[in-house]
Amino acid sequence: MSSEEQQQADETVVRLLGRREHSAHELRQKLRQRGYSESVIQQSLATAQQHGWQSDERYAEIWLRQMIGSGNGWMKIKAAAGAKGVAEELLLQLTEAADPDWVDLCFERLCRKFGEQPPETRQERDKIMRHLQSRGFRFGEIKAAMERQRQAE
Template identity: 50%
Template sequence: MDEQQQQALDVVVRLLAGREHSRHELQQKLLQRGFTSSDASAAISRAAERGWQSDTRYAEMWVRHCLQKGHGASKVRAAAQQRGIARELIDEALQQADPDWDDACYRRLLKRFGQQPPLEPKQRDKMIRHLLSQGFTYGQIKQALERQSAAQSD
């Protein structure tokens, strides 16, 4: 390992000390710091060989983070793709987490709009748009709105 690769590895170690990073994120950050693509790749590969960097571990962390924020499956996948995480890794992490999407959608609805069901179509449309933007499906949204109405009438 030459001096440039060692310096790149030192940067990788510092970055990973703060939080998990995907291979893609590390590559981008090293390139921004002026390292060559080959030096960056070598340093990241060395970190992965030693178990310091793992896209699988990053995907699991990312899914937990997104679920805590109340995101639906499509938003989790889209955000992961932007971060360079392979779709298979995200799908595997989502399968392991096995979230209750209907309940997650309902909790997001209550967090944003409270327990009061929409009184007019405009308000209902606003709720639907928000939940769609958070990555939930129409089926999940419909179920959450029905659950909200049922809870209010009890």
């Protein structure tokens, strides 16, 4: 490993982190794509973490807040976390701290997408349920949100 290669890798990490937060997993992938050796990648990540430039916890917190804000439910968030390199234990801890009201979020998503009028036919209801499930909401949350919509009429 040359010191020049290490310096280039460190600069790449700083440049990537300057644009947005990244998980260590994402940075590792991006450095691999650029052809850096595993030892150079390890050293660059260690340097970034020692200086506080990169933090998986900070990344996960920001990412979770963004996912919840985008109207995603727990199941979708949990599935996407693995691909982002967010540890399940950390995700559970941050979700517990954020304490989102999943039924409220599901209801907001329902009203934003389909309006406040409850579905008139079974097909409309099924379409709404499929959409909310694809956004990661669980059946109980969907049922509660649709009941709230029905009562608000």
